[in-house]
Amino acid sequence: MFDLIIRNANLPDSRKGIDIAVKDGKIAAIEASITAEAKEVIDATDRLVSPPFVDPHFHMDATLSLGLPRMNVSGTLLEGIALWGELRPIVTKEELVDRALRYCDLAVTQGLLFIRSHVDTSDPKLVTAEALLEVKDRVKPYIDLQLVAFPQDGYYRARDGVSSLERALDMGVDIVGGIPHFERTMDEGRASVEALCRIAADRGLPVDMHCDETDDPLSRHIETLAAETVRFGLQGRVAGSHLTSMHSMDNYYVSKLIPLMAEARINVIPNPLINIMLQGRHDTYPKRRGMTRVRELMDAGLNVSFGHDCVMDPWYSMGSGDMLEVGHMAIHVAQMAGIEDKKKIFDALTVNSAKTMGLEGYGLEKGCNADFVVLQAVDTLEALRLKPNRLAVIKRGKIVARSAPRIGELFLDGRPSKIDGGLDYVPGKKSR
Ligand code: FE2
Numbered sequence: 165m166f167d168l169i170i171r172n173a174n175l176p177d178s179r180k181g182i183d184i185a186v187k188d189g190k191i192a193a194i195e196a197s198i199t200a201e202a203k204e205v206i207d208a209t210d211r212l213v214s215p216p217f218v219d220p221h222f223h224m225d226a227t228l229s230l231g232l233p234r235m236n237v238s239g240t241l242l243e244g245i246a247l248w249g250e251l252r253p254i255v256t257k258e259e260l261v262d263r264a265l266r267y268c269d270l271a272v273t274q275g276l277l278f279i280r281s282h283v284d285t286s287d288p289k290l291v292t293a294e295a296l297l298e299v300k301d302r303v304k305p306y307i308d309l310q311l312v313a314f315p316q317d318g319y320y321r322a323r324d325g326v327s328s329l330e331r332a333l334d335m336g337v338d339i340v341g342g343i344p345h346f347e348r349t350m351d352e353g354r355a356s357v358e359a360l361c362r363i364a365a366d367r368g369l370p371v372d373m374h375c376d377e378t379d380d381p382l383s384r385h386i387e388t389l390a391a392e393t394v395r396f397g398l399q400g401r402v403a404g405s406h407l408t409s410m411h412s413m414d415n416y417y418v419s420k421l422i423p424l425m426a427e428a429r430i431n432v433i434p435n436p437l438i439n440i441m442l443q444g445r446h447d448t449y450p451k452r453r454g455m456t457r458v459r460e461l462m463d464a465g466l467n468v469s470f471g472h473d474c475v476m477d478p479w480y481s482m483g484s485g486d487m488l489e490v491g492h493m494a495i496h497v498a499q500m501a502g503i504e505d506k507k508k509i510f511d512a513l514t515v516n517s518a519k520t521m522g523l524e525g526y527g528l529e530k531g532c533n534a535d536f537v538v539l540q541a542v543d544t545l546e547a548l549r550l551k552p553n554r555l556a557v558i559k560r561g562k563i564v565a566r567s568a569p570r571i572g573e574l575f576l577d578g579r580p581s582k583i584d585g586g587l588d589y590v591p592g593k594k595s596r
Contacts, residue, residue, distance in 0.1 A: 166192060166202035167561050170536065173213035175528055176510060176544050184213065186534040189560035194530055204563075206556055212539045212547055214510075215527055216277035216557070217487035218517035221372075221405050221433045221471025223479075224281035224299065224309075225292040228263040229255075230476040241377070241442045244479035245316065245346075251478070252287050260295035261302075267475065268303045270485040273565045275537030275554040277307055280372065280471075280521055282314035282341055285332040288324040293332045306564045310521055312372045314341035319356040321347050329360075333367060340364040342373035344385035345409070357388045365396040370522065372402075372433075376409035379443055379452055383409040386430075387421055393428035403431040403520055405471065407456040408443050418457065422464045431520040432461050435473035436493040438480055458498040462508060469517035470494050470509075487513045488551040495548065503545065510544040534561040540569050540585055552585055 168186040175182055183198040184191060232251050236243050271279065283296050293313070300309040313332040315325045319342055322328070333340065342360045344353030357373070364371045371393070376383040386404050393402040404425070410418060425432070434456045443454020462468050470490050475483030483489070491509045495501060500509055518526040525533040540552035557565040572583040 166200055168204045168206070168534070168558070169198060169200075169202035170206045170208050170213055170538065173208035173211060173538075174543055176212065176214050176507075176514070177528075178543070182213075184528070184534075184536070186561040189534050190525075191528070191530050191532050191534050194528060206538060208538050210542050211555065212541045212543055213528075214275075214537050214539065214544070214547075215514050215518070215532075216275050216535050216537050216559075217513055218278040218469070218521060218523070218526075219271075219276055219472045219487060220280045220403070220431075220469045220517045220520040221435055221473050222279050222281045223284075223474055223477060224264045224267060224279070224296055225260055225283055226251075226477040226479075227267045227475050229478065230481050236478050236481075239441075240445055241479065244442075244477075247478040248284070249286075249317065252284065252292070255291065257291050257295045257298075260292060261298055264296060264299040265302065267485065268299070268307050268309075272306055272557060273554060273567065274485045274487070275539070275557045275565075276485055276487055277535060277557070277559055278518065278521060278523060278526075279307060280310040280312060280339070282312045282372075282374075283332065283337060284316040285313045285328045285337075285341075286315055286317040286322045286325060288328045288331075290328060290332055290335065293335055293337055297336055306559050308523070310339060311337045312339040312341040313337045314374070315343060318343060318347045319360065320352045326359075330363070333363070333369070339370045339372050340367075342371070342375070344373065344388070345376050345378050345380075345383045346374075350383075353385050354388050357385055358392050361389070361392040361396050361398060361402075364401070365398060370401040370403070371398060372405060374406055375404045377406035378409050379412050379446065379454060380409055381412040381414060384413075384417075384421075386410065387424065390421075390424045390428040390430055393430065399427075400429040400431075401522075402428065403433050405433040406435060406439065407432060408439055408454045410456045411443070411452060411454050418460070422457075422460060422466070425461070426464050426466055430466060432456065432466050432468045433471050433520065434458055434468065434494070435471045436490055436497050437483065438473040440493060440497050441480060453497050455494075455497045458494065459500060459505075467516050467519050468512050469520045470512050486551055488547055491548050492551060506545050506548055510548060535559050550585055
């Protein structure tokens, strides 16, 4: 007797009609037609069952703070940073915890069960780190939360940037962050990359830097990050977030840079919603898209995973915790419209992000953790197109969220009818 069987599921790798049996929080079997019984059964006929979504780049200390203490009038990255600098000294731990927990509830309903969040360490009081460490502990039964010590105002540029970052790591923050393009000079940016990689090597921690989030093609800190990664033996443990300057770089320079990044096994984290919103702001027309070179980096064998970055905060007034919205934007901005392209985009929201975060036991194989999301879509392509309801979200074999299917009811020509998902369309299928 199994604890749970999900029957007749479609999987992201295109297998159809697969049963998934769960015992003690693990996948005990995954194959067609499992005959054994289970205490609980989910019928997933014509439904996609995926491993949960994974967000490798988020700011949970700022989320849901939209309008506090005022709105971002210009809508720019720099006013967002200034605005967050106004809120940070007056925000309380209780408020931070409350907003983060509300976001985590939203994330679970979206099938998002793994999140890497940056924590601003610029203010030496470190209320942000205290709050998110508490949140990490409280959401542990349903969300795996990793925290990055992020010197938002600059590691060298902020008065206590150096000591605050180390103290946050001492408190238990998991990952070393950075923001080299925001230091006072290119040289201080380069020095910050070296110092932060050294800290990571000494402490045995991963690195995840906001790197070159600018349209300036001469912002080349990713080159230093890749080189320092190799020098300190951190290959595969370092992530470069944003990398938007690569969009504007000279092609010849990029032809040298990408192999260096591959040598360092840099995990690349574009944030499509935020990049398309915030980059290119100094352009008139033509206006740059600003997202990094997703297709070229994937083709070179780099691990590319997409982050949500912001939801209703000083930088972005939109967002819903839905990684399919992130993927949907990525398809458009990267112009990755082919069938195989879209499959790669879905991977970048799931398995690639899991690799970036170093998750163990993630995936749809026997022995993996029984973590799933059942979507109201037949396959990954339909999921990306419709951003459908998450019918069931399962963590370690237990259902942690459910949503009713979206059904459109029609009353046309005196013949009531229903449309599954409100938009379902199968090529070749007849209309009413
Ligand atoms: Fe960010």
